[in-house]
Amino acid sequence: MISPWMPRGSALKYMKEQSPTPSSAYALDLLNDVVRGLMYLHSVHVVHGDLCGRNILMDEHGRACLADFGLAAFVDLETSIKSSTRSGSTRWMAPELLLPPPNLPFKRTRESDIWALGCVCCEIWSEGAIPFRHFATDTVLVLALSEFTETQRQESPYPDKPHDTGGNPMPDDLWELARSCFQYEPSERPTVDTMADIIGYAAGHGLGSMGTEPVASARGTSTHKALQSSTDRTVEDLNKQPSTPSFYATAKGKNKQPIRFDEEWGTVRFGPFDVIHSPEEPFSTLFKRLSQVVRKDVLVEPLLVEQDDDHLSLRFQGPLEAHNFAMTWMVHRFDPYLQVTAAVVENE
Structure with missing residues (x-):
């Protein structure tokens, strides 16, 4: 060789x-x-x-x-x-x-x-x-x-x-x-x-x-110009950025206000997931239970949960939040959802 x-x-x-x-x-x-x-x-x-x-x-x-x-x-x-x-x-x-x-x-x-x-x-x-x-x-x-x-x-x-x-x-x-x-x-x-x-x-x-800035750069200078963590942004922050390409979606459930997404939004395909009526309620219960097994700041709840055949489309405000959720779920799956998988998908 x-x-x-x-x-x-x-x-x-x-x-x-x-x-x-x-x-x-x-x-x-x-x-x-x-x-x-x-x-x-x-x-x-x-x-x-x-x-x-x-x-x-x-x-x-x-x-x-x-x-x-x-x-x-x-x-x-x-x-x-x-x-x-x-x-x-x-x-x-x-x-x-x-x-x-x-x-x-x-x-x-x-x-x-x-x-x-x-x-x-x-x-x-x-x-x-x-x-x-x-x-x-x-x-x-x-x-x-x-x-x-x-x-x-x-x-x-x-x-x-x-x-x-x-x-x-x-x-x-x-x-x-x-x-x-x-x-x-x-x-x-x-x-x-x-x-x-x-x-x-x-x-x-x-x-x-x-999520963590270094205290020094390669040449000893400040690195405060590092990218802002997407977890620091809120829906309100996104709505204040009119120049950023985006799309709108209407959240289901109690909040009927339109949610604006960055071009850097992230989507997780989650399923198979049985839904009788609205997907928000069973997913919310699942998310709360998942949040109990990891540090509080690891997971960010999706801004939008939509039904897609026998799967759910989870819309996050950034790709990092989507990846964090998918990784955490695949590591910490629990009954009765052991057959449910989470995969990050490319935006259309």
Whole structure:
């Protein structure tokens, strides 16, 4: 096998060479490259198996590329020598790989890749802080994880929000996304497509779109010109912007006033969802219950709920709110809506 030469080395080496530039200046672009690469692998039914900072290489154009496929395996392959070996980067490995459940074989999966991807998000933002650094050795780490069945305490690879070397905290939404990867139950972790949507949108719109401004830019200057978070806008704010292309829709229920949407509005297709009369009432009850399992400022209620055959169209004031809802729902689904899915759709 012949691979292109990567002159800039690993992502971690690249970040050190950029010092004193804080990672906030380019971390989202690197993470966008990483998640796109992993999305491709998963789309062709391949798991990487050993995703970590040192296995991400930089090409001559400064783009991050996934490397070191020595532990990669096909997702649907029941028996694989590579998949069964327990070698790998211990601190980036999901709990089910370090301590496989009884009577279940050791097997790398898409979900174990997602755990590692959450670690990489924190590792890149912090410019090299390894997962579980509060445990002195790998042996101590495994012992701590083994106590989960008795204590039900989930040890997190990053207990606190990472900061880069310039003191910039990881944006709130990226931090919540990384934390959702650290669910001990593999099925509760987000998919790579969901992560690619959110990280890709943030990378394309700047740090402000993720809810936290950095305290310093790459050259030490203020970055208060970052984009305003869409969660800070209200319907009234939108109505005060006559020059912004928009469309109008009439909300159902008690509020009959027209709602104005930005051209950057977001839509989630939610379903299948049985509706007898009006969709607002059952969805409102569902939304309130979902809001109880996440931090209060994570979710924003849609401005409009419309019936679309056996699905609902949820109209949000911005794409970020739509992505947040879709990701949160897919991670925290509950009875009797376990078959209901949420997917962000492109605006017409």
